[in-house]
Amino acid sequence: MREREDRAPDRASGARLALVLRRWWEEAGSASGGARPTQQALAARLGIDQTTLSRYLNPKHPLNAPLRVVEALHAQLRAPAADLEPARALCRAALEESSRQRPAGGRSATGLVEQPGTTSGACAPTGADDTVRAGRxxxxxxxxxxxxxxxxxxxxxxxxxxxxxxxxxxxxPGHGVPADGAPGAFRVTESPYEWPLLRMRKEDQYTRARALQHLLNAYGYYVRTDGFFGEETRDAVMDFQRKRHLVSDGKVGPDTWPELVRTVGPGSSGHMVLAVQELLDNVGQGGTVVSGRFSAVTADDLRFFQRTHHLPVTGRADPDTWLALLVRQRPPASAPAYQRSTGMPPSASA
Missing domain, CATH: 1.20.5 (Single alpha-helices involved in coiled-coils or other helix-helix interfaces)
Structure with missing residues (x-):
């Protein structure tokens, strides 16, 4: 497939973009040994219908994928990081070519009658179709x-x-930060989210609890990262709260989470990064490698999450991003891999 792309430098940008997207889909799963998603399953993840996705992957079809779909496909299919910027450039070029070639008052690839000066097409900004409809x-x-x-x-x-x-x-005064301006825990002032509350329970609390346990380990505690909030985790939380002059109740909520999380980015490593990667891997945008090293791929995955959740796109996990990641966690469809491989710990089977 890559040879076909190389042999077609003179083809329209939209056709070259479709070849790139199709290669991503055809090669998905080959590097990691996983299964390639069907177009039906992939379309469902992207929030579009399968017929539209098939057109985006067909270089002979005039319908070009919009930028948001290009970026989502790159994340969902775990495509090479180096492919993203060229694909974005092809998407923008396809829009420009479509604008130059479209006759005034003619029909676009979608069949809409257009007026001079209007734009449509897959990479057009949101609202372009409204302009076209108004012109009709x-x-x-x-x-x-x-x-x-x-x-x-x-x-x-x-x-x-x-x-x-x-x-x-x-x-x-009193909203978002302490009225006296005293240093302390970070407070999210304009976020639509609320910090989740975790407490000691026998059942597996999955990724949120595992992220909490990684964060505790980052502060020098030795806690099993098994997703079970047992006495070991509770005692570590209570000790952390005492040292931070918080109410030592063993519950992790809006006062304790901001004290636990720290901004991490490229060059960071360790349990704090493991916590970010665990959370990124479970938000439904495609797998993230949980390695403990904040790689370029981790930064790309984080930027995609920030972009799709209306956060500043920094590629760094700041407290606002930590909060959104914690809120957006999904329960596993079946027993998670770590639970299948090790079994339920004795502390949770009582």
Whole structure:
């Protein structure tokens, strides 16, 4: 497949992009020995229908994959990291070629009638299709828009007023950070998420508990990373809380998590990185290697997660990203691999 890409330097960017995406799919699983996902399963993960995905993978079809699908395919199929930027460039080039070749007032690849100056196509920014649809109505659409303008202005004024109230509330003393400005735990001020609460339980609490145990190990505790929040984990949590002048109740919630997590990025290693990788591996965007070394692939996976969850795309695990990762964890469909291989620990079988 890579030879076919090399032999087609003069082909349209959209066709070359489709060849790259198809190679990713055909080679998926070969490096790790896993099974390649079916197009039906892959389309379900991406949130699109199978027919559309098949068109994205067909160099003879004029429908080009949008940038978000290119990036999602790269993550889901574990494609080479070096392929991502060239694929992004091909996606942007395909949009430019489509814009240059499309006749004024003609039909796009989707069959929509377009007006001069409008853009559509797979890599177009969100909202381009709305522009196309508006243009189809001609003068009547423009007249209707002029009639709607006063209502839109009024709505904008109301929204601005509401936003001002919200900002005032966020900046009020006691919100997000201590009123006295004293140093201490990180507080997420504008996040829609809340820190999950973990406590001692007999059943497996899966990745969240394993991440907690890795974090405790990062602070010098010796806790088994088995996903079971038993007495060993509780005692370590209580000792950590005492040393941090927190309520020593053995429960990990909004006061304890921010004290445990630290920003990690390229060059980091150890249990803190293992915790990040465990969480990344279980958010449904494709597997992440859990190695304890913050590699370039880990940074790419983290950037993809941040981009898809509306976080600053830094490639580093800051407290906002830790919080989103903890909230977005998925329960395993069956017994996780670590549980199948080692069995349930004695402390959890009582």
């Amino acid at each position: 109505y001609g003068a009547w659409g423009r007249l209707r828009s002029r009639r709607l303008l006063p209502a839109l202005v009024a709505s904008a004024v109301v929204l601005a007023f509401a936003a001002g109230i919200a900002v005032h509330a966020l900046l009020a």
